Amino acid sequence: MFKGNLQLKLGNFTLNSGEFQFESTGVTVLFGRSGSGKSTLLRALSGLDRATRGQLMFHDEPWQMGKQARPVEQRDIGFVFQTAALLPGKTVQSNLDYAIKRVPKSRAQGPSFEEISQRVGITHLLPRSVDNLSGGERQRVAIARALLARPRVLMMDEPLSALDWRAKTELLALIESVIADYQIPTLYITHAPIEVERLANRVVFMADGRITSIETLAEATTRIDSPLFTEEGPVSVLHGTLGTVDQDGLLPFTASTTPNSPPVFTFWLNRTEHHTAPAQNSQARLRILARDVALAREQVDGISMLNQIPATIQRIEVDAAANRQAVFLTLHDGQTLIAELSSRSVQALALKPEQAVFALVKTAALLDS
Amino acid sequence: MQVFGYPLDVDPILLTLEVAGITTLALLIIGTPIAWALSQMRSRARIFLEALVALPLVLPPTVLGFYLIIALNPNGEIAHFLKSLGYDGQLTFNKLGLIIGSVIYSLPFTVQPIMAAFEALPTQIVDAARTMRASFFDRFFTVIVPLARQGFLVGSVLTFAHTVGEFGVVLMVGGNIEGQTRTVSIAIFDHVESFEYAEAHLLSIIMVIFSLLVLMFVYALNRKLQIKQA
Numbered sequence: 001m002f003k004g005n006l007q008l009k010l011g012n013f014t015l016n017s018g019e020f021q022f023e024s025t026g027v028t029v030l031f032g033r034s035g036s037g038k039s040t041l042l043r044a045l046s047g048l049d050r051a052t053r054g055q056l057m058f059h060d061e062p063w064q065m066g067k068q069a070r071p072v073e074q075r076d077i078g079f080v081f082q083t084a085a086l087l088p089g090k091t092v093q094s095n096l097d098y099a100i101k102r103v104p105k106s107r108a109q110g111p112s113f114e115e116i117s118q119r120v121g122i123t124h125l126l127p128r129s130v131d132n133l134s135g136g137e138r139q140r141v142a143i144a145r146a147l148l149a150r151p152r153v154l155m156m157d158e159p160l161s162a163l164d165w166r167a168k169t170e171l172l173a174l175i176e177s178v179i180a181d182y183q184i185p186t187l188y189i190t191h192a193p194i195e196v197e198r199l200a201n202r203v204v205f206m207a208d209g210r211i212t213s214i215e216t217l218a219e220a221t222t223r224i225d226s227p228l229f230t231e232e233g234p235v236s237v238l239h240g241t242l243g244t245v246d247q248d249g250l251l252p253f254t255a256s257t258t259p260n261s262p263p264v265f266t267f268w269l270n271r272t273e274h275h276t277a278p279a280q281n282s283q284a285r286l287r288i289l290a291r292d293v294a295l296a297r298e299q300v301d302g303i304s305m306l307n308q309i310p311a312t313i314q315r316i317e318v319d320a321a322a323n324r325q326a327v328f329l330t331l332h333d334g335q336t337l338i339a340e341l342s343s344r345s346v347q348a349l350a351l352k353p354e355q356a357v358f359a360l361v362k363t364a365a366l367l368d369s
Numbered sequence: 370m371q372v373f374g375y376p377l378d379v380d381p382i383l384l385t386l387e388v389a390g391i392t393t394l395a396l397l398i399i400g401t402p403i404a405w406a407l408s409q410m411r412s413r414a415r416i417f418l419e420a421l422v423a424l425p426l427v428l429p430p431t432v433l434g435f436y437l438i439i440a441l442n443p444n445g446e447i448a449h450f451l452k453s454l455g456y457d458g459q460l461t462f463n464k465l466g467l468i469i470g471s472v473i474y475s476l477p478f479t480v481q482p483i484m485a486a487f488e489a490l491p492t493q494i495v496d497a498a499r500t501m502r503a504s505f506f507d508r509f510f511t512v513i514v515p516l517a518r519q520g521f522l523v524g525s526v527l528t529f530a531h532t533v534g535e536f537g538v539v540l541m542v543g544g545n546i547e548g549q550t551r552t553v554s555i556a557i558f559d560h561v562e563s564f565e566y567a568e569a570h571l572l573s574i575i576m577v578i579f580s581l582l583v584l585m586f587v588y589a590l591n592r593k594l595q596i597k598q599a
Contacts, residue, residue: 048496072499079500085493087512098511102502142497149501 002028004056004064006044015040015209017054022214024058024153024185026201031190031227037209038189039157045187046079046155047072058153076107078146078184080156084138086130092141093126099149107150111182119178120144136167143175147182154179154186160195172198180283193228197221197237197287203228222336224317224326234290234326234338240267242284250306253286257333264332265309267361290326290340294360297349307361311337313353316346327351329359375567380548381556382575388464388552389532392471393479393525399472400479400524407480408487423477430474434541437470441542462544467552470542471532478527486520487513519594526587530580 003021007014015037022028030038044052047069056064063070086095100113117123120140125133130141139159146154159175160168176198179186188199196203200217205227220226221237229235240255250270254263267286299308311329314336318325325346327339337359341351351357370377407418425433441447441460448460460466490513498508514521536554543550545559553572560569 046500048499073502073504076502077500079497081493081497083493085491085497087494088516098498098503099501102507104502145497145501155500 001059002045002056004054006041006052006054006056006064008040008044008049008052010040010049010051013037013040013209015044017041017044017211020204020211020214022202022204027179027186027188027199028202028204029188029190029196029200030204030206031193031196032206034191036206038191038206040209041204041206041211042155042157042187042189046077047075048079076150076152078149078151078154080139080142080146080154080159082158082161084130084135084142086138086141086145088131089129091127091129092122092133095130095141096126096145096148099145103148103150110150111147113148116144116147120147120174134167135163136171139163139167139171140174143171143178147178147184151184154184156186156188158189158191160190160192175199177282193230193235194287196228197235198285218336222328222338224319232289232291233324233340236288236290236293236336236338238267238286238288238331238335238337240265240284240286242282253284255331255333255335266307267309268306288337288361290338292362293337293339295327295329295339295341295345295349295351296358296360297355299358300360303360305360305362307359309337309359309361311357311359313351313355313357315353316351318343329357372571375571377571378556378568381551381553381572384464384548384550385533385552385554388467388471389529391468392475392532393529395468395472396475396479396528397521397525400476400528401483401521403476404480404483405487408484422480425474426477430535430537431541433474434470434538437466437473437538437542441466441469461542462546463549464543467539467543467550470538471535474535474538475528475531478531479524482524482527483517483520486517490516519591522590522594523587526583530583533576533579 001021002024004017005019006017009015013035017037030041032038043049044054044064045056047063050069052064052069053066054064055066056062058075061070062068063075087098096113096117111119114123117126120143122137122140122144125137125141130138133141139162143159156175160171163171172195175188179199186199188195190196197217200220202214202216203220204214205212205220217237220228221235224234226234238253238255240253243252243254245251250268253267253269255265256263269286294305296308299310309331311331314328314330316325316327323343325341325343327341327346329337329339331337339359370379403422407415407422410418438461439445443459443461451460456465458465460469494516495508495512498512503511533552534554535552536558539550539552539555540558543552543555545551545555551559553576557569557572557576560566560572
């Protein structure tokens with residue numbers, strides 16, 4: 001649990017967070033445009049800036065009380081910066097040793113060094129100098145180093161922003177699985193909605209140096225005016241389980257209400273080259289653009305769309321400016337899927353709340369999950 | 370000692386190296402905290418303090434020497450303080466006074482390069498060390514000094530070379546006492562005054578070669594120590 005109210009003035013920029021309180025479990029994403037104060041808030045939360053003022057409690061531990069601050073060295077945080085911030089001229093191993101040597105006995109537990117370096121994919125890099133690594137490799141080392149510091153909170157400040165597209169995709173998948181498996185409370189900064197949808201349990205929205213709202217991911221993606229939605233329009237995020245690839249190369253993504261009951265829906269996904277092979281039966285998120293979802297009143301035969309999911313209309317919101325309407329659907333396990341339709345289609349189908357419909361989603365639209 | 374048939378007086382050379390060496394060590398110990406404090410300062414007092422540190426660069430050495438003679442006089446505060454610590458020599462016209470004078474005279478040559486290196490530190494690397502629980506002294510010696518090593522190198526070599534080359538302050542504070550305060554630069558002046566051009570030549574050419582070698586060493590090492598930017 002983080003609770004407080006922080007101020008920090010850096011040059012011309014002033015952070016004045018306002019009162020806030022949020023759970024520390026899972027992933028909390030700080031989201032906002034550049035210049036909204038995300039990084040400044042994270043610096044204030046971490047204690048890296050001495051000019052921080054205000055109050056901050058981590059669980060029942062005071063981290064900031066006016067000018068008094070608990071030193072960063074005693075906060076047990078792991079930090080991953082935009083640049084990897086490794087010690088130049090040293091090997092990967094000695095960079096990791098720097099963190100390991102300084103872990104107090106009371107916190108020296110958790111996954112082994114071998115497991116972490118294997119998991120993060122840097123075992124073969126250990127004897128190499130960090131000066132000769134690629135951007136993606138450097139950031140992997142930085143992630144391993146932060147994990148090996150045995151943090152109570154992992155803080156990541158746009159860790160993917162300096163990477164190319166391929167390294168970004170690989171590292172996002174890595175970060176997603178590592179923080180889920182090791183159960184480390186994480187604060188994560190990004191301005192990319194796709195990273196929010198993949199990682200977040202809750203979102204702290206920021207603008208003009210203050211926190212505008214704190215919402216769960218479900219809340220943040222089920223309002224049409226969400227700051228997460230860009231020119232791509234509304235996006236739904238479904239939680240489910242990935243199965244095994246079938247003989248046609250399609251990957252099933254299912255959700256059930258209880259572990260052994262038959263699935264309430266199955267999406268068939270295309271495997272793609274850049275898709276890092278997911279572990280079988282692993283928990284995953286599926287990101288679906290509302291404009292890629294069509295609606296039918298009954299199941300449709302003679303159509304190439306494989307994904308036809310039964311659902312009930314929850315509500316319909318009108319975006320008058322674009323002459324489009326967002327239809328919020330409840331799937332049978334309670335998750336929300338959004339379909340974006342033209343006003344004419346909504347009228348022609350006579351769609352209204354509580355009506356049962358089928359959501360049609362093109363397989364091709366599910367590439368980037 | 371005879372070189373090319375001329376007598377070479379080794380004492381001034383040894384004395385010069387000793388004074389310059391001690392001054393450099395003393396200034397690394399005194400100058401580093403000053404450089405760090407200045408580099409971290411955000412207040413307006415910094416402008417005054419930076420100017421104060423740079424003052425020996427522009428002041429005529431005679432001005433510095435004059436105030437030093439007054440400050441170091443046997444009845445002054447500094448002499449009394451040293452006496453209370455058990456030192457019963459005098460400060461003017463001896464080696465200790467010479468070293469004190471050199472420390473003040475060469476201060477900017479130590480502080481400025483080290484301060485510039487501290488200001489150019491990649492803050493994220495230092496911050497990363499803090500999040501890995503490195504205390505101030507821990508990260509200072511394990512991260513900051515290695516990253517600022519070029520500043521330390523340039524600072525100490527410039528300080529050493531500048532102290533070797535000082536003249537005015539030495540003459541004012543130290544006088545010209547053989548084996549005590551007669552450094553190479555004073556010895557050369559002395560030889561020229563007494564028309565001993567051969568001896569002056571010998572010491573002068575040694576200084577030229579020494580200075581050239583020192584500078585070449587700095588440039589070579591500077592290149593080798595370059596930190597690769599990723």
